[in-house]
Amino acid sequence: MRQTMDKFIFHGIPNLIGALFCVAFVWICTAKFKKKSYNDKLKPLIFLYVMLIILEFVKIFYHISVQAQYPPQRYPIVFCSLIMFTYPIICHSKKENITRIAKALSIIPCVVIGACYLFILPNVSGFSTYSFVMNLHSRFYHFCMLAGALYMIFVKLYDFRFKDFFMSGLSVGGYFVLCTVLSLAIGGNLSYFGPTSAPVQFLYNALGYAVGNVVLIILSVIISFVAFALINCCNNLYKKRLEKQKLKNLL
Amino acid sequence: MLDILSLILISIFFPVIVLVGRKLFNREHLTRKLIVGLTILFLAMELLRFFVVASYYEGAIIPSQDVPYSFITLSCIICLFAVFNKNKVGNIFKGAFCLTSLIPIIWALFDNSVYTNALDTNAVAKALYFLECGTVLSIAILIMFDFKLSPFANLWASIALIIFAVLDCLVITFWETKEAITLMWGIALIVCLISIGAVYGIYLLELHFKNKKQNNPR
Numbered sequence: 001m002r003q004t005m006d007k008f009i010f011h012g013i014p015n016l017i018g019a020l021f022c023v024a025f026v027w028i029c030t031a032k033f034k035k036k037s038y039n040d041k042l043k044p045l046i047f048l049y050v051m052l053i054i055l056e057f058v059k060i061f062y063h064i065s066v067q068a069q070y071p072p073q074r075y076p077i078v079f080c081s082l083i084m085f086t087y088p089i090i091c092h093s094k095k096e097n098i099t100r101i102a103k104a105l106s107i108i109p110c111v112v113i114g115a116c117y118l119f120i121l122p123n124v125s126g127f128s129t130y131s132f133v134m135n136l137h138s139r140f141y142h143f144c145m146l147a148g149a150l151y152m153i154f155v156k157l158y159d160f161r162f163k164d165f166f167m168s169g170l171s172v173g174g175y176f177v178l179c180t181v182l183s184l185a186i187g188g189n190l191s192y193f194g195p196t197s198a199p200v201q202f203l204y205n206a207l208g209y210a211v212g213n214v215v216l217i218i219l220s221v222i223i224s225f226v227a228f229a230l231i232n233c234c235n236n237l238y239k240k241r242l243e244k245q246k247l248k249n250l251l
Numbered sequence: 252m253l254d255i256l257s258l259i260l261i262s263i264f265f266p267v268i269v270l271v272g273r274k275l276f277n278r279e280h281l282t283r284k285l286i287v288g289l290t291i292l293f294l295a296m297e298l299l300r301f302f303v304v305a306s307y308y309e310g311a312i313i314p315s316q317d318v319p320y321s322f323i324t325l326s327c328i329i330c331l332f333a334v335f336n337k338n339k340v341g342n343i344f345k346g347a348f349c350l351t352s353l354i355p356i357i358w359a360l361f362d363n364s365v366y367t368n369a370l371d372t373n374a375v376a377k378a379l380y381f382l383e384c385g386t387v388l389s390i391a392i393l394i395m396f397d398f399k400l401s402p403f404a405n406l407w408a409s410i411a412l413i414i415f416a417v418l419d420c421l422v423i424t425f426w427e428t429k430e431a432i433t434l435m436w437g438i439a440l441i442v443c444l445i446s447i448g449a450v451y452g453i454y455l456l457e458l459h460f461k462n463k464k465q466n467n468p469r
Contacts (some may be wrong), residue, residue, distance in 0.1 A: 166275050170268075195373060206253050208374020214382060215257055218264045 006015025008147035014136040015117075018143035022114075023231075025147040030154040041155050042091045048148045055141050056084060062133060072186045077179045078193070082172075083110055083145045095140055103158040104168035107149045107229050162232045169224030173217035255360060258381050262356050265385025266392055273393070273453075282397040287392055290334045293386045297327045300379040307370035319376065320364040321354040326387055333394070345394050349454065352391030354448040356384045361439035395454060410447070 028045040057074055059090040063070040076084065082105070089102040117139065152158050176193075183193040203212040269289070273281060277305050305311040305317045313319075313351035326348065333344035359380065 018389055090467050112361055163275055166268075166272060167260075207257050208377055210373055210375040210378035211254075211261075211381060212374075216380050218261065218268070222264070 014132075014139040014243035017136065018117075021140065022143040022147040022150070025144075026150045026154060029151050034155050036178045040158075041157055044151055045148060046091050048144055049084060049091065052084045052141065052144055055144070056081075056138060059134070059137055064135070066131075066133075072183070074182070075186065077182050078149060079109070079176070079179070080113055080142060080145065081170060082106070082175055083148065087148065088118055100158075100161075101167045101171055103152065104164040105171050107158060108168065108224065109172060110145040110149035114142055114149065117142040117146070138174075146218060160228065160231045162228050165228035166221070168228070169221030172220040172224065176217060176220065177213065252317060254363060254377070256354065258359055258366075258384065260313055261381040262384040262388055265382065266389035267331050269389040270392065275449075282393050283428050286334055286393050288331050289393070293327055293330055293383060293390065296379050296383050296386065297324060298310060300376050300383070303376045303379065304368060304371070307368065317368060319365075320356070320379075321364070322351075322358050323380065323387070324382055326351065326355055327383075330387070330390060334390075349391040349394050350447045350450050354443045356388055357442050357446055359384065360440070361435055392448075395457060411454065 022243070031040050033044060059074060062068060063074060086102040086106040090099055090106065092101065101225075108123050180193045184195075195204055200212065200216065203215065205214070207215060272412075273285060302321055304317065305313050310316070329344055329348045330353070333348045335341075336344060366377045368376055369411055371377060388460065404447075
């Protein structure tokens with residue numbers, strides 16, 4: 001009983017706080033900004049990315065001050081840090097193509113990672129469990145990602161185009177390669193994407209590190225294709241249903 | 252088994268990604284730019300593979316049995332001649348390159364020593380070989396789409412190329428490494444020859460449909 005309570009305090013409470021923040025943020029911001037102009041809609045995103053950067057600095061200070069070390073696994077070159085780099089592009093870039101790619105890049109990975117954190121990781125995670133503060137920080141960071149993605153979907157900041165899957169998949173792959181190369185340069189065995197400490201270790205063991213990475217890049221394009229195709233199908237079905245309803249109302 | 256699966260996966264999906272990109276961003280002279288870009292990438296990857304393998308040995312001296320020389324090296328040279336030579340000879344090289352584009356994959360399926368190296372713990376050279384297989388296939392497909400090739404001259408050129416490659420292989424493999432000629436080696440050679448015929452058939456079919464489309468625009 002005691003152990004269950006401990007587990008709940010350690011995993012459940014941070015998860016609950018993060019999830020509540022996510023719901024509250026999406027609800028309030030959607031209600032407030034749905035009918036505003038494009039530039040106004042970007043304000044919550046600016047708030048989010050500033051908060052993510054602050055959270056990143058908090059993490060660095062916590063590691064250096066409390067734990068007296070800043071291990072390479074905690075450097076902001078992991079997959080989840082992607083969002084910290086894409087939101088400023090979305091908010092401040094004036095080139096439409098780049099903004100579109102950044103939006104496509106931030107929505108699908110964020111929804112997937114956020115959903116993973118919500119349903120899977122609290123029970124099975126082996127990482128972030130070494131301190132309550134870092135656990136809370138990690139949950140909060142990932143739910144911010146989910147909140148940003150859901151907000152963008154709800155206020156229609158991004159209209160899905162099937163064509164975008166290509167650049168989205170390739171840029172995820174490109175970011176992955178960049179992270180891997182940086183990780184290897186910093187210290188392969190310590191970094192998150194290093195050959196011996198990655199979440200996709202089974203793939204590296206089976207195929208070899210480099211081949212595993214190439215397969216992951218190809219998989220990122222395939223996953224992106226499947227996700228965009230599904231969203232496109234759902235959108236088309238929804239539009240057809242709306243048209244049918246309009247016809248019925250007219251008749 | 253997993254190596255074979257990843258080889259097939261990478262060499263199929265690399266051309267697919269390239270072709271999808273070509274279809275999505277259809278601009279003027281995009282195919283030719285892609286061919287040139289991929290050829291430079293192919294050359295860079297081949298050179299990198301040699302350097303990567305060399306870096307595993309002390310003093311970067313590779314023992315003769317471990318030199319990463321295989322049909323793909325020959326393909327790289329032919330590709331350079333094919334893409335950057337605009338004469339009639341270049342056209343023949345283009346055809347020969349297209350017809351022999353499946354051979355690096357088939358050779359790797361039958362003989363894993365073309366990409367494996369015991370010292371390559373991170374599998375970098377292996378990944379480069381797989382990517383090169385995909386690049387060869389994509390360049391070949393793009394050349395087939397873009398250029399008008401004379402099929403018969405290409406067939407003879409590719410058969411001459413295969414004979415050269417076999418002789419080359421005999422010299423390198425059996426004189427240097429003293430490996431015996433196995434049944435598997437013979438089968439691999441026959442499958443390679445069949446693959447030339449298969450690609451030739453596909454190419455003729457493509458020409459047939461192209462002509463049909465031109466005669467009957469509707």
